[in-house]
Amino acid sequence: MADPRVFRMPSLGADMTEGRLIEWLVQPGDAVHRGDLVAVVKTDKADVEVEIFDDGVIGELLVPVGDEALEIGTPLATVVDAGAAGPAAAPPPPAPTPPPPPPAPTPQPPQQPAPAPRPPEPPAVAPPSLAPPRPAPTRSTPAATTAHVAASPYARRRAAELGVDLARVAAAQPGHPISAADVDRAARSRVAEPAPAPKPEPVAPVDQSTAMRQAIGRLMARSKREIPHYYLQEDVELTAALAWLQSHNEQAPVDARILPAALLYKAVALTAAAMPELNGYWVDDHFVAGSGVHLGVAISLRGGGLVAPAVHDADRLSLVELMGALRDVTSRARGGRLRGSEMTDATITVTNLGDRGVRSVFGVIYPPQVALVGFGKISDRVWDVDDGIGIRPAVTATLSADHRATDGHIGARFLADVARRLGQPEELR
Amino acid sequence: MTLDPDAAMRSALAAIAPEADLDELEPGDDLQEALDLDSMDFLNFLIAVAQSTGVEIPESDYHLVRTFASCGDYLRQHADH
Numbered sequence: 001m002a003d004p005r006v007f008r009m010p011s012l013g014a015d016m017t018e019g020r021l022i023e024w025l026v027q028p029g030d031a032v033h034r035g036d037l038v039a040v041v042k043t044d045k046a047d048v049e050v051e052i053f054d055d056g057v058i059g060e061l062l063v064p065v066g067d068e069a070l071e072i073g074t075p076l077a078t079v080v081d082a083g084a085a086g087p088a089a090a091p092p093p094p095a096p097t098p099p100p101p102p103p104a105p106t107p108q109p110p111q112q113p114a115p116a117p118r119p120p121e122p123p124a125v126a127p128p129s130l131a132p133p134r135p136a137p138t139r140s141t142p143a144a145t146t147a148h149v150a151a152s153p154y155a156r157r158r159a160a161e162l163g164v165d166l167a168r169v170a171a172a173q174p175g176h177p178i179s180a181a182d183v184d185r186a187a188r189s190r191v192a193e194p195a196p197a198p199k200p201e202p203v204a205p206v207d208q209s210t211a212m213r214q215a216i217g218r219l220m221a222r223s224k225r226e227i228p229h230y231y232l233q234e235d236v237e238l239t240a241a242l243a244w245l246q247s248h249n250e251q252a253p254v255d256a257r258i259l260p261a262a263l264l265y266k267a268v269a270l271t272a273a274a275m276p277e278l279n280g281y282w283v284d285d286h287f288v289a290g291s292g293v294h295l296g297v298a299i300s301l302r303g304g305g306l307v308a309p310a311v312h313d314a315d316r317l318s319l320v321e322l323m324g325a326l327r328d329v330t331s332r333a334r335g336g337r338l339r340g341s342e343m344t345d346a347t348i349t350v351t352n353l354g355d356r357g358v359r360s361v362f363g364v365i366y367p368p369q370v371a372l373v374g375f376g377k378i379s380d381r382v383w384d385v386d387d388g389i390g391i392r393p394a395v396t397a398t399l400s401a402d403h404r405a406t407d408g409h410i411g412a413r414f415l416a417d418v419a420r421r422l423g424q425p426e427e428l429r
Numbered sequence: 430m431t432l433d434p435d436a437a438m439r440s441a442l443a444a445i446a447p448e449a450d451l452d453e454l455e456p457g458d459d460l461q462e463a464l465d466l467d468s469m470d471f472l473n474f475l476i477a478v479a480q481s482t483g484v485e486i487p488e489s490d491y492h493l494v495r496t497f498a499s500c501g502d503y504l505r506q507h508a509d510h
Contacts (some may be wrong), residue, residue: 249488255476257488259468302465303448330469335447355467 004059004078006061011072012041012048012343014367015219017245018069019043021076030058039076040337044208045307046214050340054079212305220364226418227282227370228403232411236419238378238393246423260378261352262323264395266428267421268373269293269314269322272348275414277406278371278399279347287370287405296346296366297326299333308337308366310346319429354378370402371411374420432481434504438497441477445470456498484508 009019023040032038037049038058061076063070070076241263249257272279272293280290295314300306309332311317311325329351332338348369353361354377361374376396383392401411421428432440439451446464454463461471478500479485484507486494494500 246488254472254479254485257472259472261468300467302446327473328468331473 004080005054005056005076006075007038007052007054007079009041009070009072009074009076010050010340010344012043012050013045013219015045015215016043016072016343018071019048020067020069021063021065022047023065024061025049026058026077028058028060032056032058032079033429037339039389041340043343044211045305046333046343047337048293048340048343049337052079055082056080057082122401189279204291209304212301216305219367222369223364226367227365229365229400230408230411232399232405232408233362233416234397234417234419235362235381235394236422237383237398238395238422241422241425241428242378242393256320258319258323259326260395261375262319262326263313263422263425263428264310264352264375264397265295265297265326265350266317266319266322267418268348268350269295269317270421270428271414271417273315275410275417277410278401278414279369280370280405281347282370282402282405283368290347292347294345296349296369297329298349298351298363299330301334307333307338307343307347308349308351309333309342310344312341312345348373350375354395360398362398363400365400365402372400372407374398374400434478434482434501434508435480437481437504438474438500440481441474444477445473454497454500457496459495460497460500461495477505482508 009021019041021039022042024038025040026032026036026038032052033055034053035051039050041048041050046280056079059080061077063074063076123174193327226249235405237258242260245258245260245263252258272295275288276289279293281288291317292313294310294312296308296310298306298308311322311329312321314325317325329338329342346366346369349363349366349372351361351363351372354375356377358376360376360378363372363374365372372404374397376398378395380391381394383390383394385392397415399415401414431484441448442451442454442460442464449464454460460466460474464470466474475486475494482504484504486503486507490503494503
């Protein structure tokens with residue numbers, strides 16, 4: 001019998017380090033095909049339906065549904081070849097479960113259930129320095145407890161590795177900072193003590209909005225730390241675009257109406273397809289173009305926070321299709337479930353704060369993407385016209401771009417191309 | 430099947446802004462501002478109201494339906510037309 005393959009906890013975005021398995025969508029013996037939804041994973045940001053990137057038959061479910069935080073790479077199920085399963089679909093002997101591989105510091109495409117045809121998967125987690133090993137027990141130790149304890153950096157790391165609360169460690173030499181040796185001693189004595197029952201996960205899981213803020217914080221801090229942003233801005237006249245939209249919407253039933261945002265996003269998607277320098281990822285010190293334009297759409301959530309799921313192949317959707325996709329992904333982001341591929345595939349992101357009344361937004365790039373396009377409020381502006389000045393509806397478009405991948409010259413051409421397309425709305429249909 | 434306009438609006442708003450206390454909403458409040466609805470939310474509100482009352486509010490009349498009271502009046506005026 002062929003060795004079973006393993007379906008692992010996938011990375012669902014650069015800001016994810018672990019997830020909770022909240023639902024299995026398959027049972028042992030079920031045939032699965034690449035792209036099938038097999039499980040629902042709760043991340044700090046959303047409940048995500050996870051696809052499998054393998055063909056075969058589910059052998060054994062290795063992890064039950066529960067509230068346990070599982071690191072990326074944790075084996076979740078075995079997958080066997082369709083022929084090997086046999087009619088009885090006897091689950092194969094449990095593979096000697098290897099300990100979950102540590103979060104790979106470098107992408108390991110062959111190991112990961114990587115979305116294969118897609119460009120290099122974003123690094124599974126932030127670089128090692130950003131993601132110190134965090135064994136489960138330490139999760140319940142509030143960082144604040146140890147923050148004020150005098151201890152060497154190595155001692156802190158050691159304490160984190162061993163799950164030792166620094167506040168309970170005594171330094172061998174009173175008055176001196178706690179050393180790693182002190183931590184080791186404390187860990188040994190703890191083992192000798194009547195073993196405290198394995199600490200259950202905190203009874204009340206971390207508040208979702210707190211977890212959301214932390215996830216956003218990690219990702220945005222990484223972006224600002226690693227990505228040398230440059231910023232450009234351009235006012236774009238929308239007279240023709242809005243007139244076209246109005247005539248469309250006058251005739252359309254209410255559920256087929258198109259919002260101006262869809263028109264703006266379509267223009268960005270077409271420009272991204274035409275100018276691939278800004279559509280893709282910065283990975284391992286070089287730019288990798290996206291395979292297709294998968295438009296990340298920043299969606300604010302009620303009660304705070306945001307997600308930026310991808311609308312796949314946005315440049316190939318008609319305007320009506322794109323509007324439908326935006327409605328669908330917005331409602332699922334706010335109330336339902338997103339899919340794993342939506343969390344990982346975006347090649348460029350757009351954000352629109354026009355509804356909030358601001359003139360412009362200079363966004364923070366989502367690593368490892370290299371560009372983010374922002375739109376503010378559509379409003380009437382004083383505008384240069386042929387023989388003087390007039391009043392025209394316009395929007396301020398901005399570009400935040402990664403200077404490692406492009407220079408301002410390319411960025412300027414990008415925004416000019418978006419503006420040109422918005423001037424010819426019939427081509428955006 | 431058509432609903433009473435007030436009930437239709439309440440039901441639509443509750444689905445879009447589940448955390449909102451609709452009893453706190455004043456009849457003259459701007460719906461989008463009071464409930465922090467973006468244009469996608471507002472469109473979904475109009476779609477839901479159209480489905481439950483049968484009244485489609487054209488884009489050119491959006492300015493007439495900005496508050497709970499004015500939207501209710503609009504729906505009553507246009508019912509069965």
